[in-house]
Structure formats: C-alpha cells, structure tokens
Amino acid sequence: MTDLLHDARVSRGRFLRMMGGLAAAAAVTACSTRPETTATTGSGAATELKFIGVADQKAAMDKLAAAYQQAKPSVRITPSYAPTDQVQTSLRTQLGAGNAPDLHVVYPGNGSAMSMTQIAGAGLLADLSAQAWTKTIPAGFKPAFQLDGKTYIFSAGSSVIGAVYNKKVFEQAGVEAPPATWSEFLALCDKLKKAGVVPIALGAQTPWVTQLITYALVPSTVYAKDPTFDDKQLAGQASFADSGWRQAMEMYLELQKRGFFNDKPNGTTFEQQTAMVATGKAAMAIQVSAVLPDFRKAASSPDDLSMFPLPGADDANSVWIPAGVVVGLGASAKGKNAEEAKAFIDFLGKQENINAWAKEIAAIPLTQDSSSTIDPAVESFLPFTKDRAVPFMDQRWPNAEVQPVHFAVIQELLAGDSTIDEALKKMDEAYRK
Amino acid sequence: MTLLTARRTRPAHAGRRRRFGGRFNPETPPWLFAAPALVVYALVVLYPAVSGVVYAFTDWSGIGQDMSFVGLANFRTLLADEQAMGSIGNTLLLTVAIVVVQNGVGLLLALGVHARLKSRALLRVVFFSPVVVSPVMVAFLWKYIYNPDPSAGLNGLLGLRVDWLGDPSVALWSIAGMVVWQYAGYSMVIFLAGLEGVPRELHEAAMIDGAGTFQRFRYVTWPLLAPAVTINLMLSTIGGLKLFDQVFAATNGGPGYATETLSTVLYKQAFVFGKFGYSTAIALVLALFVAAVSLVQVYYLRGREVSA
Numbered sequence A: 001m002t003d004l005l006h007d008a009r010v011s012r013g014r015f016l017r018m019m020g021g022l023a024a025a026a027a028v029t030a031c032s033t034r035p036e037t038t039a040t041t042g043s044g045a046a047t048e049l050k051f052i053g054v055a056d057q058k059a060a061m062d063k064l065a066a067a068y069q070q071a072k073p074s075v076r077i078t079p080s081y082a083p084t085d086q087v088q089t090s091l092r093t094q095l096g097a098g099n100a101p102d103l104h105v106v107y108p109g110n111g112s113a114m115s116m117t118q119i120a121g122a123g124l125l126a127d128l129s130a131q132a133w134t135k136t137i138p139a140g141f142k143p144a145f146q147l148d149g150k151t152y153i154f155s156a157g158s159s160v161i162g163a164v165y166n167k168k169v170f171e172q173a174g175v176e177a178p179p180a181t182w183s184e185f186l187a188l189c190d191k192l193k194k195a196g197v198v199p200i201a202l203g204a205q206t207p208w209v210t211q212l213i214t215y216a217l218v219p220s221t222v223y224a225k226d227p228t229f230d231d232k233q234l235a236g237q238a239s240f241a242d243s244g245w246r247q248a249m250e251m252y253l254e255l256q257k258r259g260f261f262n263d264k265p266n267g268t269t270f271e272q273q274t275a276m277v278a279t280g281k282a283a284m285a286i287q288v289s290a291v292l293p294d295f296r297k298a299a300s301s302p303d304d305l306s307m308f309p310l311p312g313a314d315d316a317n318s319v320w321i322p323a324g325v326v327v328g329l330g331a332s333a334k335g336k337n338a339e340e341a342k343a344f345i346d347f348l349g350k351q352e353n354i355n356a357w358a359k360e361i362a363a364i365p366l367t368q369d370s371s372s373t374i375d376p377a378v379e380s381f382l383p384f385t386k387d388r389a390v391p392f393m394d395q396r397w398p399n400a401e402v403q404p405v406h407f408a409v410i411q412e413l414l415a416g417d418s419t420i421d422e423a424l425k426k427m428d429e430a431y432r433k
Numbered sequence B: 001m002t003l004l005t006a007r008r009t010r011p012a013h014a015g016r017r018r019r020f021g022g023r024f025n026p027e028t029p030p031w032l033f034a035a036p037a038l039v040v041y042a043l044v045v046l047y048p049a050v051s052g053v054v055y056a057f058t059d060w061s062g063i064g065q066d067m068s069f070v071g072l073a074n075f076r077t078l079l080a081d082e083q084a085m086g087s088i089g090n091t092l093l094l095t096v097a098i099v100v101v102q103n104g105v106g107l108l109l110a111l112g113v114h115a116r117l118k119s120r121a122l123l124r125v126v127f128f129s130p131v132v133v134s135p136v137m138v139a140f141l142w143k144y145i146y147n148p149d150p151s152a153g154l155n156g157l158l159g160l161r162v163d164w165l166g167d168p169s170v171a172l173w174s175i176a177g178m179v180v181w182q183y184a185g186y187s188m189v190i191f192l193a194g195l196e197g198v199p200r201e202l203h204e205a206a207m208i209d210g211a212g213t214f215q216r217f218r219y220v221t222w223p224l225l226a227p228a229v230t231i232n233l234m235l236s237t238i239g240g241l242k243l244f245d246q247v248f249a250a251t252n253g254g255p256g257y258a259t260e261t262l263s264t265v266l267y268k269q270a271f272v273f274g275k276f277g278y279s280t281a282i283a284l285v286l287a288l289f290v291a292a293v294s295l296v297q298v299y300y301l302r303g304r305e306v307s308a
Helices: A002-008 A012-042 A055-071 A084-097 A116-121 A132-136 A139-145 A167-172 A182-194 A212-223 A229-234 A245-257 A270-278 A289-298 A338-348 A351-360 A376-385 A402-414 A420-432 B002-009 B011-019 B031-057 B073-080 B082-114 B120-132 B135-145 B153-158 B168-196 B200-208 B213-224 B226-241 B245-250 B262-272 B276-302
Strands: A047-054 A075-082 A103-106 A157-166 A198-200 A282-288 A305-308 A321-325 A328-331
Touching: A047 A055, A047 A084, A047 A338, A055 A075, A055 A289, A055 A338, A055 A351, A075 A084, A075 A338, A084 A103, A084 B262, A103 A338, A116 A328, A139 A321, A157 A167, A157 A212, A157 A270, A157 A289, A157 A351, A157 A376, A167 A282, A182 A198, A182 A245, A212 A245, A212 A282, A212 A321, A245 A402, A245 A420, A270 A282, A270 A289, A282 A289, A289 A305, A289 A376, A305 A376, A321 A376, A328 A338, A338 A351, A402 A420, B031 B073, B031 B276, B073 B082, B073 B276, B082 B120, B082 B168, B082 B226, B082 B262, B120 B168, B135 B153, B135 B168, B135 B245, B168 B226, B168 B245, B200 B213, B213 B226, B226 B276, B245 B262, B262 B276
Parallel strands: A047 A075, A047 A103, A198 A282
Antiparallel strands: A103 A328, A157 A282, A157 A305, A157 A321
C-alpha cells in the first residue's frame, strides 16, 4: 500500500482537487439524505412537538402520545428518553443555550436542578394555570405544582415510599400480617433473619436509593410531631440536627447494626437490590412505588410482590407516610410551539389520561373518578394519604445541594466513616447555602 | 555534482511549488496540509473553550439570562470548598496509581509480546482490545466484576470478601484497577512501537560484550525507549487528571465522597447543583493544572531522550 502511494506520484494540485471533489461529493450526499429523513418521519403532520423525558416516563408517555395523535392528527409528538443523570445534563445544556424542546421532564417542587421552582423561576416554563385540571390539584400538593400561585408542571399523581415485599418469602417465614409499629417491624425483620433470608435488601451504591429509608421514617419522626417543620426550617427556626431527623438516622443505623441489611450495601446496586427481592433472596426493600414495575418484571410472577407502609413510630396512630408527586412534565415558555405543547398537557389533564398514566407507574391518580384504578399493592397506603402523608422531603428543600449531601452522608454512615452528628451538620450546611 | 543535478531537474515545478509554501522541508510543519484540521479545531474546540472562560467570573446558573460578574469569588470558593479540595487529593492519588501501574504493566506486556512468541499477534490484539471499548461500558462491566457477593465476580474468583466499590478505603484503588485494565494495552502499543525501533545490532553488540538480559534492557532498550516513555507518561497523566467516565459510571463519586475527582465535582456543580459559573472556574483551574503538569513533564522527559 505504501509503495503504491509512492509510485502513484499525484501532484499537490491534483491531490487538492481530488480532496475538493471528495468534500463536494460528501456535502452533496449529506444534503441528499435530508429530504429522505423528513419523508420517512413526516407523515404529513403540521406540527412536531419534541419531548425529552426520563426513562420512568416512557411507558405512559408513549401510550398517551399515540392517543393524542389519533385525536389530533395534525400534531406529532417525538419523544426521547434517557436515564435521569443524562437527561439532567443534556436538558440543562439545552435550556441554557435557549433551544429547549417543546415539552420536557420537570421534577415537582424544588430541591433539584431540574425542579419546577428552579426552571420556572428562570422564566423557562409556560404557565398552565388556565387549564381546567389545575383547579382540582389537592391543596397538599400545590407546592409541588405551583410557584407564586401559578401552575407550571403536570404530574399524573403521587407515589409512596414503603416496603416492597415478596409475599412468598413472608409466607415461608410464617409472617401473617404486615407490621403496624416500629417494634413490630423490628420483630418481623428478626423473624425473617432467623428464617435464613436477608430481611431488607439495600442497594446503597445507587445514590438515590440511600435516601429512601430516611424518607420513609422522617414523616413519623418529624412531621407527625410538627407538620409545619418545612416552613420553620425555611424560616431558619428548625434544623436537621435538632429534629426527628436524628431519630430517623438512628433507626436507619439500628437496622444495619442488627444485621437486617444484605452484606455490603454500599457495594450493592439498585438492580441487585431489585433482583434480591424479586427472586426471594431478600424479603423486602424500602422503595418508592414508582419502581414496583421493575420489581415485577424481575419476579417469576408479578403477583409475588406487594407493599406496606414502613411504620416509623411505636404508636400506630403516629405513623405517617411519604407520598410525593411523581416526576412530571412542563412546556417550554419560549418554544415556537408553546400553544400546541400546552394543548397536549391539557389533554394529559383529562381524567381518563391521568388514570392511564397513573396505572402505568402504579401511582395514586392526582384526581380520581369511578374509572380510576389503584394498584392493589399500594392500597394499604390509602388511609394515610388524606391527613397523614407528606411530600418527599427534597421537594421543599431550597436548593439542589441538600439531596446529594444526604446521599453521600448515608453512604458514609453505612461505611462507618461518619457519625450522625457530622452527617446532620453537613446537611444543615448544604441547606443554608 | 548531485546538488547541481537536483537543481537542474527542479525549475519546471519550482514556480508552482512556491505558491504552496515552498520546498518540502521535514523540519517545518506542513501548515497548509494541517490548515483544514486546524480551522476545524479552532472553531469546534478552541473558540468555545476560550469563550467559556468568561463564565468562570460569573454566577450563571446554566439556565436563564440572569448572571452577574463576581470577579474572583468562584476561585476563593474553590479554595474554601472541602469537597473540591478533597477531590484534588483523590485525583492526584488516582493519577499516580494509574501512571505507575498502567505504564509498568504496559511495558511488561510490550516486552512479552515483543518476544518471539508464536501467539504474539493474537496476544497483542487481546491486550489491546479493552482500549476500543467505551469507558462507560467498561465501568458497567466492572461493576459486575466488583460485585461484593463472596460467590460472585472477582470475590468468587479469588475467594475474597472485599467490598470493592462500597468500601471507602478500597473504592479509589478499584477504579484505578479498572482504568489500568482498560488502558495498559494502549501503553503497550506505544512501548511496542518504541521497542520495534531499537536496532538489533545494538543488542547483538551488547551480547558480544557479555551483557545479560537485564543489562541489555537497562543499558540498550531502556534509554532508547525514552520517547515512548515520554508519550506514555504524558498521556496517562492527562488521562488520570481528567478522569471522569469511569468514576461517574462506577461510583458517582461515592461511597460518600471517597472517589470524587475534580472532574466529577465540576460536573455536579454544573449539572446537579446548577452552578455553572463555579463549575467553569473549577474547569479552568483543572485545565491550567493539566497543561502545567504536562509541560513540566515533557520538558523534563525530553531531556533524557537519546537516539540510536
């Protein structure tokens, strides 16, 4: 080959002409592919709405986007999905560069870089307040949907955090009823451990999993005693260190001390945690109901799995649960298709569509009618949702730093590298930033 | 006479050639030839990078138009930021481990596959193959290998009970291991190119003088490998200092902050915390640091290069 090149003796001028020719050919080819792509994706739609979402939204969104296209053939929705971290990176870059998609994922409330408060605060989300469904948002959920009284995000409902458990394992260990108090819960774990099964699978290597046990306990240890804790904390009158957060962390570590977690939780991932419960190697996992479909997929039969509220208090009447609005979507305020995008969200706000979306992710529908269905696995949470439920804590945190600090300090505590005092101090520092 | 002949044969093309920058001289870089690439590089890499520097002196959140100049405040924050400072320590430890082990293993592999082995062509491919895999895929793969279960992955193979990625005192070294596994083959190829350039006659002469295997390596091979050493050390140092993909995919900086590197911190500041200004300041410091280390390294290592 080298000899061939040597012998070919192409003059520099000829070489440059050849290269120019190649470049021109490449440009022509590149241009010629463009109409073809449009032809294959076009199908005569007048407006194309781009949606960027997280993987959890795929099942519901695909279904409803298809339904919308049938109802309104002139609008086509082209969705794309990616894991949360990647969406966060690409979407923020697009928002920053001023070329946001028409519709995109938005996290309810505040507390993360892609949350409603942060994006709406930058003037990048369209106001949805005129839409009919926004009038029926339950009062307790308003901080998750609204900023300064205006609604900026659509979400199909709420999910709860509790214990996802394998019914077969519970039966084999002779467990009859789910526990109603913290002592009963500890006794249950003890029984399961004696039966030779890991009581609680914990995949703390996956950062977001670390927070779920504290989130499940804090409603009972903090909010049951003081439902206005968030407001006091925002006003600087309360802190993590001087609140029931300390007790929740102590309870978390008690579970570890008693050997109720799998070996080496910091080296175990969410996927491994899921597989452990689904296959019966572990009895339960403290998880958010939105990932119930993942557990069901990994199990031999989806009916093997159910959920119960994690009792964070010794008095059954003082047990509160976390029920947070699920990840939703908003319309770009500055996109050229803002009106069409808002019309799609109005469509999502119809009761039958709220029901359809909620069903896909085992969520409790935002508003309910006779055709609403509630996943049997989360039925045991319903008595709590009226007056003994609080939104996921991060949705009221003032900045995006507290949550990652919470992840990190839990990993440090599990590794024995830190103390509860240090952990709470770091969280308070992040809160005040 | 030769010179005269050469001159006589050239005039026909001389005029045309001058238009393109004169006679070919191996000492001067072929600027015209490199121009298209340089233009693309300037437009795609240099211009955005330099224009981004401005943000290091602002409090831009990454979204919206609100931003104000804050002078050197971001750099002062960096000096007081425990997490960022801790990540510098982690980054340096990782870099040293990667540079030493990756090049050590790469050199041994190169010496091994340079020997007259029957299967050396196959072995070269095998050792190089991890390099072509995406670093994120390698990290996901190694998450399975580093499964803490005593009966699975590396623990099962070695009969150990190590929490490779979950134990804060081990996790950093586990990541270094993963990087070395992937890039030792890369160092090997560069060393191999160096070894191929060591003249056989020098070895033969040394053997006649009675030099043993080690002495031949020490006094013949090693000095002549110096250019390959320079390139390898520089590439692995730069790679180590800006390590991101593997850490992000394997541990995301955890457990706690045990594997946080400067790159993961700057990523989080930008995309998780929404502090683009501060993140750009960290990126600027990182870029200047990498450039300074590389320049010092090249200056020092070039000094010890010899040719056969």
